[in-house]
Amino acid sequence: MSARDEILGRIRTALGPDRAAPAEVRRDYRLTDDRSPDELLDVLTDRLEDYRATVVRCAPSEVAATVGSALRTALGEHSPADVVVAPGVPADRRPDGAVEDDGRPAVALAGYAATVTGVAVAIAETGTLVLDGSPLSGRRALSLLPDCLVCVVEAAQVVGSVPEGLARLDPLAPLTMISGPSATSDIELQRVEGVHGPRTLVVVLVA
Amino acid sequence: MTAVFLGIPTAPRGVGHLRGDLSFPDAARDSLRDGQLRANLGHATATIRGKRAAVVGEVPDWAELREAGRAIKAATMARLDEHLIALEEQVTARGGTVHWASDATEANEIVTRLVQATGTDEVVKVKSMATQEIGLNEALEAAGIAAHETDLAELIVQLGEDTPSHILVPAIHKNRAEIREIFLRTMPGVDPGLTDDPRKLAMAARAHLRERFLRARVAISGANFAVAETGTLAVVESEGNGRMCLTLPQTLITVMGIEKVVPTWRDLEVFLQLLPRSSTGERMNPYTSLWAGVTPGDGPQEFHLVLVDNGRTAVLADEVGREALHCIRCSACLNVCPVYERAGGHAYGSVYPGPIGAVLSPQLTGIEDNASLPYASSLCGACYDVCPVAIDIPSILVHLRAEHVEAQQHAGPEALAFRALSKAMSNPRLWRLAQKAAGLGRFLAWGRPTLPAALPPPASRWTRTRDLPTPPKETFTQAWAREHGG
Numbered sequence: 007m008s009a010r011d012e013i014l015g016r017i018r019t020a021l022g023p024d025r026a027a028p029a030e031v032r033r034d035y036r037l038t039d040d041r042s043p044d045e046l047l048d049v050l051t052d053r054l055e056d057y058r059a060t061v062v063r064c065a066p067s068e069v070a071a072t073v074g075s076a077l078r079t080a081l082g083e084h085s086p087a088d089v090v091v092a093p094g095v096p097a098d099r100r101p102d103g104a105v106e107d108d109g110r111p112a113v114a115l116a117g118y119a120a121t122v123t124g125v126a127v128a129i130a131e132t133g134t135l136v137l138d139g140s141p142l143s144g145r146r147a148l149s150l151l152p153d154c155l156v157c158v159v160e161a162a163q164v165v166g167s168v169p170e171g172l173a174r175l176d177p178l179a180p181l182t183m184i185s186g187p188s189a190t191s192d193i194e195l196q197r198v199e200g201v202h203g204p205r206t207l208v209v210v211l212v213a
Numbered sequence: 214m215t216a217v218f219l220g221i222p223t224a225p226r227g228v229g230h231l232r233g234d235l236s237f238p239d240a241a242r243d244s245l246r247d248g249q250l251r252a253n254l255g256h257a258t259a260t261i262r263g264k265r266a267a268v269v270g271e272v273p274d275w276a277e278l279r280e281a282g283r284a285i286k287a288a289t290m291a292r293l294d295e296h297l298i299a300l301e302e303q304v305t306a307r308g309g310t311v312h313w314a315s316d317a318t319e320a321n322e323i324v325t326r327l328v329q330a331t332g333t334d335e336v337v338k339v340k341s342m343a344t345q346e347i348g349l350n351e352a353l354e355a356a357g358i359a360a361h362e363t364d365l366a367e368l369i370v371q372l373g374e375d376t377p378s379h380i381l382v383p384a385i386h387k388n389r390a391e392i393r394e395i396f397l398r399t400m401p402g403v404d405p406g407l408t409d410d411p412r413k414l415a416m417a418a419r420a421h422l423r424e425r426f427l428r429a430r431v432a433i434s435g436a437n438f439a440v441a442e443t444g445t446l447a448v449v450e451s452e453g454n455g456r457m458c459l460t461l462p463q464t465l466i467t468v469m470g471i472e473k474v475v476p477t478w479r480d481l482e483v484f485l486q487l488l489p490r491s492s493t494g495e496r497m498n499p500y501t502s503l504w505a506g507v508t509p510g511d512g513p514q515e516f517h518l519v520l521v522d523n524g525r526t527a528v529l530a531d532e533v534g535r536e537a538l539h540c541i542r543c544s545a546c547l548n549v550c551p552v553y554e555r556a557g558g559h560a561y562g563s564v565y566p567g568p569i570g571a572v573l574s575p576q577l578t579g580i581e582d583n584a585s586l587p588y589a590s591s592l593c594g595a596c597y598d599v600c601p602v603a604i605d606i607p608s609i610l611v612h613l614r615a616e617h618v619e620a621q622q623h624a625g626p627e628a629l630a631f632r633a634l635s636k637a638m639s640n641p642r643l644w645r646l647a648q649k650a651a652g653l654g655r656f657l658a659w660g661r662p663t664l665p666a667a668l669p670p671p672a673s674r675w676t677r678t679r680d681l682p683t684p685p686k687e688t689f690t691q692a693w694a695r696e697h698g699g
Contacts, residue, residue, distance in 0.1 A: 010313040013471065016221050016526035017294040020535075028288035035277035035483070053496060109510065112461055113427045132489075132497035145511040146460045146502075150453065169482040177443040177478045178307065178505045180512055183485075185497035188453040192366035192382055193389050193411040195257040195264075197493075201365065201415050202422065203453025203500060 039131065039166020046130040046164050047213055053133025057186025058199045059207040066212055073122055073156055074101040076208045080154045081119050088119035092148060094141025095124055099158060112147035120154035121204075128164045129171035132185060135159065135209065136171060139180040146180055155204040157184075161213040216527035216579075222316070223579040224524035229317040229348040230376070231524075231578050233562015236585040238678055241556040250557050253388045258548045264494025265545060265599070272490065281483045282602040286539035289476055290529060296441040296474045297520065303444025307506020309516040320521045321352035324433065324466055327517055328358050331464050333430045339448060339455045340364035341435025342542055343468045343521060345377060345564040349433070360433070361425055363454035365418050372399040378558030378566060380544040381492050386557055389414065422454065432458035432513070436469040437541070438484060439518075442477050445505045446518070449488060451498050459502045465513035471520050472538040484541060487601035491543035524577035533612045537573045539602045544569075546596035546606065552589055561586060568596035572609040580617050587613035626671035651684045658683035 007015075039046065051061045060080075064072040077089060086103025093106050104122060107115070115121075124142035125135045135157050137143035149155055165171050175181060188203030199205065216223065224231050233240055244250055269275055289296055301311040312327075314320035328336055336353070338344065338360050350360040350371075362371045369384040370377050373395040377383030384392065389409040396403055396414060400421050407417055434455065438447040446467060448455050459465060475481070489498040507516050529535050547553045547567030558566035563574035563583065571590055575583035587610045596606045618628065637643040658664050664681040666673075675681070687695070 008313070009315045009319055012315050013313055013520070013522045013526065014294050014297070016522065017297075017471075017529060019219050020216070020221060020526050020530035021291065021293070025291060028291040029284060031281055031284040031288060032277075033281055033479075033483075035274040035281055035486075057499070116427060129497075132486075134497045139508060139511050146456065147512075150456050150460060168486050169479075172478070172482045172485070177440065177445045177503070180505075180508045181501075181503040182456065183497070183501040183503075184499065185495070186499050188451070189499045190365050190415055190452045191261075191493050192364070192369070192384060192452075193392060193414055194253070195260045195382060195385070196411055197495075198411045198415050200412070201419055201452035201454070202363075202426070202457055 035169075036167060037169045039170065041166055043161060043164070046166050047161060047211060049166075050128055050130040050133060050159075050164055051211065053130065054186065054207075054209055057133055057189070057207075059133075059186050059209055061209045061211060063211045063213055069099040069158060069210060069212055070101060072210050073099070073158065076156055076210065077101055077120055077154070080156075080206045080208060084119055090115065090118040090121050090148065090152065092121075092123040092142060092144030094143070095122060095158070107144055107148050112145070112151070115147050116151040118152040120156060121148050121152045122156045122158070123149055124158050124160075125163060126181075127171050127174045128159045129168055130164055130166050132168060134168075134171065134183050134185045136175060137182045137184065138175060146182055149182060149184070150203055153204055154206040154208070155184075156208045156210060158210045158212060161211065216530040219530050221527045221530050222524075223527045223582075224577045225316050225318060226582070228321070228352075229346055229523070230564045231346060231574050232582050235562065237556075237560055237562070237589040238585060240562060241560040241589075244557045244560050245555060247557075249388070250386050251555060253386055254554055254557055256388075257382070257385050258554050261494055261548045265491060265548070268490045268494055268496055272486070278483055278486055279601055279603055282487050282541075283539065285475060285480050285483060286602050287536075289474060290472070290535055290538060292476075293471065293474070293529065296476055297471055299441040300439055300444060300474050301520075303442065304506055304516075304518050307444050309444070309506040309518055312517060312519045314519055314521045314523070316523045317347035317521075320347050320468060320519055320523065321349055323519055324349060324468065325352055325356045325358065327464075327466055328353065328431055329356065331431050333358075335359040335361065335429070336431045336433050337361050337363050337425060337429040337458050337462070338367075339432065339434040339450065339458045340367045340383070341433070341468060342380060342564060343435045343470050344433060347468070347521065347523060349468065361422075363422055363426070363458060364450075365415060365452060365454075368418055368422070369395060372396070376559060377564060379547060380542050380565065380567070380569075382544075386559070426454075426457040426461055429458070429462045431464045431466065432462040433466045433468065434458055436467050436473055437488070438481060439469060439474045440476075440478050440481065441474050443505055445478065445503050447481065448502045449485075449498050450500050450502075451493065453500060456500055456502055459504065460512050462513055464515040464517070466517045466519065468519045468521060471522055471525055488541055488543055491545040491599065491601040527579070528573070528576040531576065534572065534576050534609055536604050537569065537576060537609060539604050540569050540573065541602060543601055545599040545601065549595040549599050550590075551593065551595070552591060556589070561589065568606045568610075569604070572604075572606055572613065575613055580613060580620060584617050587617060626674065645690075648688050654681075654684045655686070
């Protein structure tokens with residue numbers, strides 16, 4: 007007998023012949039968040055800053071300039087070619103001279119100092135950005151290897167709760183949920199920001 | 214109905230890390246003598262308890278989420294075979310390959326074969342309880358394959374040639390000074406001026422592992438959740454080592470216990486709220502990776518999922534005990550447990566320590582191989598209160614104690630004593646006589662509040678680990694009779 011048949015057979019034996027129908031799962035927890043869009047932006051900002059991310063707000067016309075100045079703050083003086091952007095980031099939102107991810111081997115992305123991407127959705131209550139592997143979010147390695155990550159979030163992409171956020175996502179896409187910079191609590195259970203992922207996270211809120 | 218009766222095998226002996234060399238009381242005696250260990254554990258568990266309480270307190274619908282989490286897990290177990298078949302179909306349809314392993318030995322063989330087929334002799338690993346449980350690193354080493362742990366705490370344990378002592382923070386028993394010493398001793402090329410600042414220690418780990426991530430061709434991970442209806446796997450982490458392993462290598466092998474499956478995508482909206490707040494005390498952990506099979510041009514192009522039983526179906530056969538399979542490995546129960554806080558994780562002898570380990574390990578191995586664990590608890594119930602999926606750990610502990618007693622061939626002195634006590638308590642005359650006799654204990658006490666620990670056997674087996682209070686001068690009924698003339 008194959009291990010598959012063996013295990014399935016054991017499960018059927020363990021559960022017995024007379025299985026009752028599983029009880030209905032009651033989802034009477036909060037499914038939506040009725041706070042106003044403005045309030046949600048404030049909550050998102052508060053949560054992200056609590057995780058030591060930097061949040062800057064700007065108007066739609068100022069995105070490229072805001073990203074450029076955030077990069078100068080994070081990296082100091084740098085070559086424009088140290089910055090790589092996800093292919094779906096619109097041209098008028100890219101910092102001058104930034105390089106588009108051309109699909110080179112993933113490990114080669116480690117040579118860049120910073121990445122600029124969009125997001126698929128942002129969840130205010132938990133301070134979470136979700137990237138979905140689309141051209142706007144970029145492939146997973148892009149938001150992982152360079153040490154500084156700049157994410158551009160549109161106000162319309164911000165939802166209140168985790169259920170609302172997951173409902174907007176495609177379960178088949180390669181998803182990365184990001185809540186603050188990389189961190190660890192492994193030494194005496196004290197949180198330290200910055201381990202293997204980007205040590206600097208900048209969120210540009212377009213509102 | 215029990216698994217023994219139904220002929221369902223438990224986790225085999227001789228492989229993996231579910232059994233200790235010593236019984237819990239013997240192992241705990243050693244760790245209780247270690248003042249440094251107790252100080253480290255006391256400090257760390259107090260920190261995390263405070264953080265958890267704060268972030269759970271700010272969720273107004275925590276009770277509803279907890280009940281939904283419990284109900285989803287119960288419904289999953291009731292149809293476990295169907296959900297696993299659906300998961301297999303979905304993962305396969307998206308370019309993954311599913312393997313089934315009846316026990317630790319089979320799982321280790323499958324993973325070793327898969328690694329060998331890639332031609333590499335080293336792998337990077339994401340922290341995973343399942344691979345710790347089956348002893349995968351040792352099996353790979355025996356096949357000449359080096360397995361590099363990449364989670365900071367697992368790295369500390371591996372470099373220190375130590376064993377994990379906590380589900381979430383395997384190196385919780387080490388403080389920063391001890392970790393600095395391990396890094397200085399074992400990391401090639403480490404800065405000799407390394408301080409014990411946690412930030413500096415984390416940076417040393419980053420430098421140590423960076424090159425390894427970039428050259429790795431095979432990664433091995435566990436899974437926190439696997440969605441049956443979509444084939445989506447989820448790994449929840451903090452440092453980014455998980456993302457490195459799940460993203461950069463050509464081949465990804467995920468090893469998961471069969472109980473980790475959840476039926477629907479929506480179920481994650483519950484668990485992704487319950488887990489981070491319960492485990493690290495954060496509103497959300499820094500990184501959660503979700504993937505379904507293989508995505509061309511993004512991440513590993515070869516994906517294997519190994520589904521492991523290793524005693525889980527035996528747990529499923531016990532209608533009371535099966536709730537232990539609902540565990541999402543948050544470790545909140547460890548952090549609130551007065552026994553864990555003092556004895557430490559190593560005393561449990563299994564990769565699953567603390568209250569959840571005390572109910573899970575004996576069921577996975579069969580009660581006879583971990584007979585002391587159901588007694589490693591004061592039944593205070595703190596574990597039940599904090600469990601995000603409401604596992605009634607105290608009731609399972611009592612259930613397993615009963616199972617252990619029933620499995621004994623002869624009644625022990627304790628059982629005989631309780632039988633006599635039961636007789637005395639059901640007869641008023643006998644009871645008054647017994648109380649009078651107990652009064653004699655005051656002579657033994659010599660005025661101290663407890664009786665001496667050195668009572669002769671068999672009473673010594675009771676007093677060895679417990680203080681027996683000196684009987685009071687008069688009993689309640691005597692005092693009542695004196696004051697009320699009854």
